[in-house]
Amino acid sequence: MYLATLMLLGSGELGREFGIAAKRLGCRLIACDRYAGAPAMQIADASEVFAMLDGAALRAAVEKHKPDFIIPEIEAIDTATLAQLEGEGWRVVPSAKAVQLTMNRDGIRDFAARELGLVTSKYRFSESRDEAIAAAEEIGLPCVIKPVMSSSGKGQTVAKTAQDVGKAYGYAVANMRGDRPRVIVEEFVEFDSEITLLTxxxxxxxxxxxxxxxxxxxxxxxxxxxxxxxxxxxxxxxxxxxxxxxxxxxxxxxxxxxxxxxxxxxxxxxxxxxxxxxxxxxxxxxxxxxxxxxxxxxxxxxxxxxxLIGPSASAVILADRESDSFHYEGVEEALAVGAPGSPVDLRIFAKPNTLKNRRMGVTLARAESAESAVARAVAAAGRVRIRYDGK
Ligand SMILES: Nc1ncnc2c1ncn2[C@@H]1O[C@H](COP(=O)(O)OP(=O)(O)OP(=O)(O)O)[C@@H](O)[C@H]1O
Ligand SMILES: NCC(=O)N[C@@H]1O[C@H](COP(=O)([O-])[O-])[C@@H](O)[C@H]1O
Ligand SMILES: [Mg+2]
CATH class of the missing domain: 3.30.470.20 (ATP-grasp fold, B domain)
Known part of the structure; x- marks a missing residue:
């Protein structure tokens, strides 16, 4: 009946769009995440709620639904279990090795810089405040300090003084995912721009x-x-x-x-x-x-x-506080930013609660140049307002 059964480990906004593509091709989708009502669960055939770092729960979900492909959608997953499952013949996307190495900044950075010889900023890893201060002295200030396991900037600081470095270590450890209090201390790169190359x-x-x-x-x-x-x-x-x-x-x-x-x-x-x-x-x-x-x-x-259809942009819609009772306004005004030849679109992820700086939606725009697409996407995002009930 189905083309294939796909199991998503992590079911956020990226998983939901992936799931929509998969449903269009006639796949069966099993969405897993740490909370009920996650974006991809809203469109899935079945869902499971458990912490992705819980290996036993992960294995149980796989054995229950028997997916053709196990598809990690977030970074923090019990990769030892993934590697075992792969060893038993389950297919992990793209590979258990890729997921294992990229989950932790130390894994991928050493692999890229030392084994493959890619060009990277200078870096050191530290497991205490004093080690971080010593690493920053070697690398120079300013430097960037991040937990080895985190994403979307969580626990990250740009340190300008030695005092900042000590604080940044504590902040990184307090905001890391997983259980390894290890940070990367990186040279601050004065870049002209940054890119993602989808490969x-x-x-x-x-x-x-x-x-x-x-x-x-x-x-x-x-x-x-x-x-x-x-x-x-x-x-x-x-x-x-x-x-x-x-x-x-x-x-x-x-x-x-x-x-x-x-x-x-x-x-x-x-x-x-x-x-x-x-x-x-x-x-x-x-x-x-x-x-x-x-x-x-x-x-x-x-x-x-x-x-490439044409120069385009996306802009994020962020919450500014914690709440589980809120609603959206301004969708009509946001979409009215579109014009003939310059379409504007919107995604609202329908996450069940907000947090400060949690991404709740995104606007999309196409225009005659990337600059004007950004301006339109930002204008549209600014028109979507999250109203917190009772405030
Ligand atoms: N060494 C650096 N020098 C200058 N800027 C940096 C450096 N490291 C990180 N940044 C800035 O912080 C951003 C987030 O860093 P990074 O991509 O390492 O974190 P992340 O938490 O994995 O984010 P995401 O999961 O969103 O990709 C970078 O895109 C860049 O703008
Ligand atoms: N940079 C990684 C990234 O953007 N991941 C996306 O954010 C979701 C988590 O959002 P949440 O923290 O709001 O639950 C993830 O599930 C994924 O879709
Ligand atoms: Mg990044």
């Missing part, structure tokens, strides 16, 4: 999407746009490095490979072996979009072309 590993070889530019605040993305105008040499180098790391990690699927661009140089930062948040712009900018590409690569289906 697809298919059964027929590697494909690239046009580069996506993005702006980050507090370690999380605010706007992304495609195509990003970067020097030809930097793009060439980014492609070369992406190919190398994606081939080394193995398996089939899409990867979001992040680079800082400085002059002609592309400096590797990190990568996600799955669709990337900044890649939500592809929902309006290209066909197939990043979710459809991931699906086709996983299922071994052909990808004859990746067409």
């Amino acid at each position: 697809i590993a298919t059964k027929d070889g590697i494909l690239f999407c046009p580069p996506i530019g993005h702006r980050q605040e507090a370690g999380d993305y605010r706007e992304s746009w495609q195509p990003a105008g970067i020097p030809r040499e930097a793009l060439h180098s980014a492609r070369h490095q992406s190919r190398k790391v994606v081939e080394a990690l193995g398996g089939h699927g899409i990867f979001g490979v992040e680079f800082f661009v400085r002059g002609d140089q592309a400096i590797f930062s990190e990568l996600s072996p799955r669709p990337h948040d900044t890649g939500m712009v592809t929902l309006i900018s290209q066909a197939p979009n990043e979710f459809e590409l991931h699906l086709r690569a996983i299922l071994g289906l052909p990808i004859p072309s990746i067409e």
Whole structure:
């Protein structure tokens, strides 16, 4: 009856768009996350609620639903269980090795810099406040301190003084995921811009999407746009490095490979072996979009072309406080930002509760240039208001 059974580990906004693509192709979707009502669960055939770091619960879900593919959607997953499941013949996307290495910044950074020789910022790992201060002295200030296990900027600080470094270590450990109090201390890169290079590993070889530019605040993305105008040499180098790391990690699927661009140089930062948040712009900018590409690569289906429809952008809609009783206003005004030739679209993720800076939705816009697409996406996002009930 179904083309394949797919199990998502993590069921946020990226999983929901992936799930929509999968449902359109007639797949059966099992959505798993730590809370009920997660975005991808809203469209799934079945769902399971458990912590993805709980190996026993993960195995039980797999044995119950017998997916053809296990598809990680978030970083923090019990990778030891994933590796065992892969060893027993279950298929993990793109591969248990890729998920294991990229879940932790220490794994992927050492692999990229030492084993593959990619260009990265200077870095050290530290497991105490004093070690972090010593590492920052070696690397120089300012430096960036992040938990080795975290995402979307959680626990991240730019430290300008030695005193900041001590505080940043405590902050990172307090905001990490998992149970290893380890941080990366990284040279602060004075970049001209940063990009995500969506790279697809298919059964027929590697494909690239046009580069996506993005702006980050507090370690999380605010706007992304495609195509990003970067020097030809930097793009060439980014492609070369992406190919190398994606081939080394193995398996089939899409990867979001992040680079800082400085002059002609592309400096590797990190990568996600799955669709990337900044890649939500592809929902309006290209066909197939990043979710459809991931699906086709996983299922071994052909990808004859990746067409850029036109310069486009996405802008995030964030909550500003914690609440479980709220509603949305301004959707009509937001969509009215669109105009002939410059479509504007919206996704509201319908997460059941808000948190300060939690991403609740995203606007999408296409226009005559990436700059004007960003302006329209930002204008539309500004018109969507989250109203907190009772306040
Ligand atoms: N060494 C650095 N120098 C300058 N800026 C940095 C550095 N490291 C991180 N940043 C800034 O912080 C952002 C988030 O960092 P990074 O991608 O490592 O974190 P993350 O928590 O994994 O984010 P996400 O999960 O959203 O990709 C970067 O995109 C960049 O803007
Ligand atoms: N940078 C990674 C990223 O954007 N991941 C996306 O955010 C969701 C978690 O959101 P939440 O923290 O609001 O639950 C994840 O499930 C994924 O879709
Ligand atoms: Mg990142």
